[in-house]
Amino acid sequence: MEHLTNLDAGFLEAEDSDRHVSLAVGGLSILEGPMPDIDTLVAGVADRVVDIPRFRQVLRTHLLDLGPPEWEDDPEFDLSHHVHRAALPSPGDDAALHGFVGEVMGRRLDRDRPLWECWVIEGLDEDRWAVLIKIHHCIADGIATMHLFSRLGDSSEAPSYDTEIRAARQSADTAFSVPGLGLNPLRWAGGMWRAATAATRVSALAVGGALQVTSGILRPAQTSSLNGPVSAMRRFSAAVVKLEDVARICDSFDVTINDVALAAITSSYRAALERRGETPKRTSLRTLVPVSIRSNDAADRTDNRVSLMLPTLPADKEDPVEQLQAVHRRLARAKSSGQREAGGIFVAMSNLVPFPVTAWAVRALTRLPQRGIVTVATNVPGPRERMTIMGRRVIRVLPVPPIAMRLRTGVAILSYADELVFGILGDFDAASDVDQLARGIESAVDVLAAAAG
Template sequence: MSNANPDTSNRVRIERAGPADLTVLATDRGPVPMNIGAILEFDAAPGPDLSTLRTHLAERIPSIPRLRQRLQRVPFGCGRPVWVDDPGFTLEQHLAEQDWPVPADERRLFDLAAEFVCTPLPHDRPLWQARLVTDRSGGRSALIVVLHHVLADGLGGLAVLAALTDGGPLVAGPVFPQPPPSRKTLAADAARAKLAAVRALPVAMRRGFAGLRELGFGRRWPRLVEPTSLNRPTSSRRRLTRITVPLADVTSLAHRHHGTVNDVVVTAVTGAMLAVLRARGEHPDRLVVSVPISGRRSTTADRLGNATGVRPVSVPAIADDETRLARIVAATSAAREHLPDRASSGGPLGSAFRALSRLGLFRLFIDHQRMVHTFVTNLRGPAEPVELAGFRVRSLVPLVVTPGNAGVTFAVLSYAGELGITLVADPAIVPEQVE
């Protein structure tokens, strides 16, 4: 999570990248960038035009300071990078329009979104882009929004969505652009931060040990996962497939087994993976799923950044879904009971990943890691349909791309009574997705 320290001497606000943000930057290696995003498909036809969207976003963006800031490195001895206002910011640099490829169906929209989210964002300007996709013949339209992960985690992304949509609070931000902090100011702030870190060392050590337990380092060293054909170094391409189910049905199933919606999701995605592997003649004893854990219950559009850890969930390769769900519920319930420090794994994991990056070994590590088989992100989205610029959003599709050797990952989001599961796969590793 980003740190903000007010500078009382010259009233310049210092907003630094937090430790988890630095981990995102250090691990942005590989053929796909560390981007997240969403597809907002509008209900009405015709949907909003480019001029309408520009007017709406111009009104809303001042409520989200990070959308007009860029991350700037600082001189030696001045601490972590800082977020500074971009005096050259223009909405035209970030919002463009594109025709919906023919035929104008969901497949073409998803292919376009996959290409968009896999394209690196320029780091000399605020780290986001949006594309209005319009079907000239039928009038359908959708908005694809992409953010670099350093700007926000999943919870922060939802806060950005809430601030951009109709009905969100219009907060008057500071005068834009604010001048960047001076080198002297940065050095003094960095010195204070180092002193505070020394004082907080006992707490940091306690959270570090808790983080190791969250990662599974307890009485026994975690076992390496079994290699599978779904775990190979991925390319720069991704293909999206989405299914939706009534959220009430999933919630009811979870409650009957004394579990959570996420337990049901992990059961479903591991069942799908096991089916693919068995069809390929592979029979692993278990699959290990990495599930992100947020260090905060909520956030706002003016407090973004990253504050997450991960929890590996070991899932036995049991064909029966009910039995597999029961085992998952037992494992996750025990983990929640014995791990009160949420997201504490971000500390030791981040330190290890940043060290590998400094040594130039992170790409090698993620391309051949045997810690997990896949990643599942699950967020609770708006319970009711939202509107953007007066147009109702019919569907909200999450976008997450992950570098490394996880050939298939899953992004899950509830919206307006539906639970959507987006399967994100490298088509060279999962050709079954195309069939």
């Protein structure tokens, strides 16, 4: 049997620390009609599920967390427990679809069965239908989830944007390693010196990054309605912008797609704070930004390979262009400070610690009322071309992030074909304005695109 890594198992421990939290990630595909016959559709899903081991496996846990959970084949696997059918009430618009997504994502997955669900959704207007895939975060991070999702499509070889990220250019075995010494004895002295120098440089960088991350978590952010206890119910909304517009902004201001996305989020959250009668300040928007450390040769592995950064987004700035430039500077500082390296080394080292120690530590830490982070924004590269499922074109893919640890909202960003899509999940009671957050993101990109000329 295959063990979960300590990072994978950490998502289970974090979920256990709050009965109102469901740590599942989702992907909502909206397709052109007509919808295939349901029996044909389920049979097609079944054929694809056979090739994904995690979809046929259950968790085997140990008493008192004395050992890491293990994956084992479910001898009673029944597809009908996982593939469900639903119909939206008339008129079947996006508001009804988003309401259904929020309802499904608020419920925990049954740990006695494989940790995934698939909802086939009928009744959408404009001759559309949808498929919602829900997977527990202990199975996969954002990139791995997109690879699993792509395998449910008609072609699993579609090119993806994930080949362009920094980690993709590294080997899975060397992402956080030092240079090897080779086989030639004459090169050992120089090789050992380079290895020692590289190790010292990486260690010093990681220490600095670890101090920044620790300080960001422990130092309370500006008190606001964005951070606090959550209920068991969720709301969902989405924003969609053209990648062409984002690319023009990037070229004009010499920034990255991630800079533009986070600047748009900054603008929208600033407006939300003002709408709620709160004054945006310098520490109002400390944001957890997961960073992939997944290389191309680990693209097909179903696990979590992420580090993190904790930038404070400039919600105190009013001008959208100033926000964008400030985001670019702050992300550059976070990248150069070693935050990513610190997180990657911490994850690698955690697997050397006995599992009971890490399990109990994660559970204890996630029970504490953290006040340093107010939201999460994760960027997931998706397929470069539009997918098809059972011969039907996937018009749009909406990512759905989880929320936990007193974060009342979370944003997942996905590049799909010619669009950049923002999926926003919020607590039902504390974030009733998720639709306004979505419209604020779209408006911010429009303003920046106009400024780009």
